[in-house]
Amino acid sequence: MIESLFTPFLFQSTAQAITPILFAALAGVLCGRVGVFNLALEGQMLVGAFAAIVGSYFGHSAFVGVAAAIAAAGVFSLILGYGATIFRGDPVVIGIGMNLLASGLTAYLLRVVFGVSGTFSDPNVVGLGRITIPALVGVPVLGWAFARQSALTLAVWALTALISVVLFLTPVGLRLRGVGEQPDAAGALGIDVVRYRIVTVLIAGALTGLAGAQLSLGAVSVFAEDMSAGRGWIAVVAVMLGRNNPLYAAAACVLFGFADAIGVNLQSHGLPNQLTDVAPYVATLLALVISHRRRIRASPPSRRSTAIAMEEIGRTLGSTNSQALDDRS
């Protein structure tokens, strides 16, 4: 059974499945590092997916589609960028609101622009082709995963490396992290906190646009309503599991990608897809429990549960409570 599970095809479909989640996770990592809690990854991805289809349909090329996705998701992300900084909104509310706006808006435009509801596909839509890397063909694992993939699937890993380097090894990255950790100190040093945040959210938006483009133009060129289907939330969890570190978040994405691909594989062995579809979510939950377990073991047993409760409350509420606290000032 194991033999038939870990086939070359599994690696290829895993690498493909990871791409949109990893793009979104990188976006989430950047936003988290700069101090803007981004829950809108799901909606941003959806906006990118729709824009990619529109761009490819009217522009007759996948490149136009990808460019449209970047532009649309970028503009969309300004809602979070400006909303959480200049307009002092609660990022949790803004994020969830953006998800709902994206769902409704793409569904509406689907009807208005293409005259259909549910799903849309058309021969005029040009999908992302696959690039074959001759040097990797036949190479175990890496070759199975990356020998024939879309340009975005290859690009996302390059971007992961690039973002890690920029974040941890360049002055810009240092300032970005400073803005997230101690915005007042950063501001006192002369860094324009608001500008850093807005620009970072904009870049993150572009990344989610790429995630969406991979979704709608990557494998089969089709747009379906709500096609992000929870991947944005998995990306949020990947960011959390990875503690806002791009490399750890990427590792988390690989975990989910495998769980997802194994789930699909199990379908061909007879299990119903309603049950196998939940594989990545169960894997995520287990990973969360295990990862938090290791941190909890460090604190003294008597105060364990209260300590956790208060710590996590403080963190989760850091965003939702800002309204209540601000109202008193």
Added chain:
Amino acid sequence: MTPFSGGLKRGGDRLRIPPVALATGFAALVGAALILISGHDPLSAYAEIVRGSLTPQALPDTLNWATPLVGMTLAAAIPLRGGMVNLGGDGQLVIGGLIGALAPLFLPDHGAFGAAVGLAFAGLGGGLYAALAAWGEVRHGVPMLISSLLLSYPAMGVTSYLARFPLRDVSTGLPQTLMIPPDARLHVLSGALNVGSLLIAAVALAVVFVDRRTSTGYELRMRGKNPRFTGYGGVRLGRQAVRTMFASGAIAGLVGAIIVLGSQFRFIDGALITPAYTWSGLMAALLVSGEPVGAIVAAVFFAALQTGGFAMQRETSVPRVLTLVLQAIVILFLAMRRGLGRRM
């Protein structure tokens, strides 16, 4: 500060318009632009929304939509009042719905008692499932926000599987369970309205009462403002979290059972999720940070908007998903209301 506490008053030399009015106006403008893109007339579209929701003929439809929406809003508002977020409403909803659909089938000759059992166990099931997420945070440190959301997917997957395979009504060929016997259905009040609406109204009153008049409500509100203060004051935060989430999930489960027992009479895969009660309810609750009365008002407002949307699509063929867009814009605008009035 809720969006409803603006009022018309002179703040210095500026006339303060209530934020809700501003938000709705702004959303109406954006919506008008979207309607124009589709080649229709915004004014007639909006007229249909109002006509399709607030006129005496349409009011029962609005109230019918408002029943589950108010329920899901309360389910979201209860934890929000204490600063906690329950994103797993969909999962709790389908668990309750399936239990509600199955109970009368197991108690075939007991009529209304079967329905009552269904409602009770639906609440229990939804409550336990939500409490699971709370327990995850208290005991294992997994944030409730995430675990509640992640748990909803397995719940939806398993109920979907059950409705499609083992528990399926094979005579219809659709992914749904057997129809419940007629005497187990919720008693009809008028047209589409049934006893379920009264149930939800009772729940709403109970929530407002607990929030305003009991120590439980007080402790929850204090937790929402300052959890450390509440903890130091003697409240067992872990226990409070689990109980609050239980109440939240119980209401969600109850809503699911009410929909099944009152309107659909069977568990249909996906039918509880498609109308997006959970997310609209969450939006309404987020608007007012969980304050119960405001949440109920917001929920009724959204219900009217969505009911009107059906009429709008029928009469003017403007897609009714536009109402969801309008809702989201109102939410976003109100989320940023504190910053919008400032000179930057």
